[in-house]
Amino acid sequence: MKESVWNWLTEQVGSDDPDLLRTLYDDYRATVDEQLEQARRDLLAGDFAGLDRTAHALKGAALTVGDQEMLAEVLAMRDAAKASDGLNATAAADRIAALSAAL
Numbered sequence: 001m002k003e004s005v006w007n008w009l010t011e012q013v014g015s016d017d018p019d020l021l022r023t024l025y026d027d028y029r030a031t032v033d034e035q036l037e038q039a040r041r042d043l044l045a046g047d048f049a050g051l052d053r054t055a056h057a058l059k060g061a062a063l064t065v066g067d068q069e070m071l072a073e074v075l076a077m078r079d080a081a082k083a084s085d086g087l088n089a090t091a092a093a094d095r096i097a098a099l100s101a102a103l
Contacts, residue, residue, distance in 0.1 A: 008066030
């Protein structure tokens with residue numbers, strides 16, 4: 001588990017219960033994986049409006065757990081989606097995938 005996320009969750013939840021924090025973290029990982037799959041589908045379809053919505057959901061997940069690294073990449077994806085920039089959106093998705101694999 002990312003130490004920065006663990007510390008942020010501990011502070012925000014007001015508990016250091018490892019079972020609770022692990023559940024929250026696991027939910028976050030699952031959400032990132034699901035939304036990343038959706039982002040890939042959006043990209044394949046050329047659906048930049050859909051990609052923007054997916055990136056918005058990812059942004060919410062990253063903010064919820066205080067994952068600043070993920071947040072930066074999600075914001076890059078969102079900017080690319082708004083500009084209908086498939087190349088930069090794909091690059092951001094690849095970076096998100098790498099961060100997700102490290103979760």
